[in-house]
Amino acid sequence: MKCLSIFFLLTTASAFLSPLSPTSPTSLQATPVQGISNEGKFYPETGKVPWDPLNLMNRLDDKGIAWFRAAELKHGRVAMMATLGWVAQVNHFSFGGYISPSTSVKFSDIAAVNPFDAIGKIPEQGFYQILFVIGAVEGYQEMIQPHYTLPGGSVGDLGAARCAPEALERMQAVETKNGRLAMIGIASFISAAMIPGSVPNLPVFFTIH
Incomplete structure (x- = not known):
């Protein structure tokens, strides 16, 4: 369990990596990547410079950086949904009715248990639905x-945002x-x-009870 917790914390910490110049291992200047917001302009908490203390991104070209930033966005979005789902589950929130017409499992049955036990109560069809949605979005x-x-190309663009x-x-x-904070949040809950x-000091509101 301790090893798993350490793994979560390490993978979460890697989410704070920002691109460095691929030609200069010690550079603190951001490498412009299409579709990525200006790191210095909107990140005053890191001193308005990219933060990569382990120099993990300094040998990547723009294509590699874009791939990893896309992965970070995906992980952040999943973590935000997981954090919201965890809070809803530990407080036993549920919809009314049955989880599917072909099963006798109610939403309230799943909401009555903790997040770990709830996974085992999801019908097989539910997992297929989850995989289908993930595959559709990824595809x-x-x-x-x-x-x-x-x-x-635009990293993380699913066609929903259209603005200046x-x-x-x-x-x-x-x-x-928000995604980075959610990764820390769900790792902390687990x-x-x-x-x-x-x-x-983690409030009992967010823990299993």
Whole structure:
């Protein structure tokens, strides 16, 4: 359990990596990447410079950086949904009715247990639905042209945001920050559930009870 918690924390910390110049290992100047908001402009908390203390991104070209930033956005979006789902589950929120017409499992049956036990109560059809939605979203994003790793491509763009460039950059920065915070949040919830007391001062509202 401790190893799993450490893994979550390490993978979460990697979310704060920002691109460095691929030609200078010690550079603190951002490498412009299409579709990524200006790191210095909207990130005053890091001193308005990209933060990569381990120099993990300094040998990547623009295509590699775009790929990793896309992965960060995906992980952040999943973490935001997971955090919201965790809070709803531990407070036993549920919809009315049955989870599907072909099963006797009610939404309230799943909401009555903790997040870990709830996974085991999801019918097989539910997992298929989840995989289908994930596959559809992933497939759609990979088919958008130009591809997000190529010049002119937009990282994380699913076609939902249509606004002025300045507003879009700010929205991208807000989403990235929220996603990073959610990755820390869901990792903290899981750690606190597996190892009681491992996350000091975490309100009982967010833990399994």
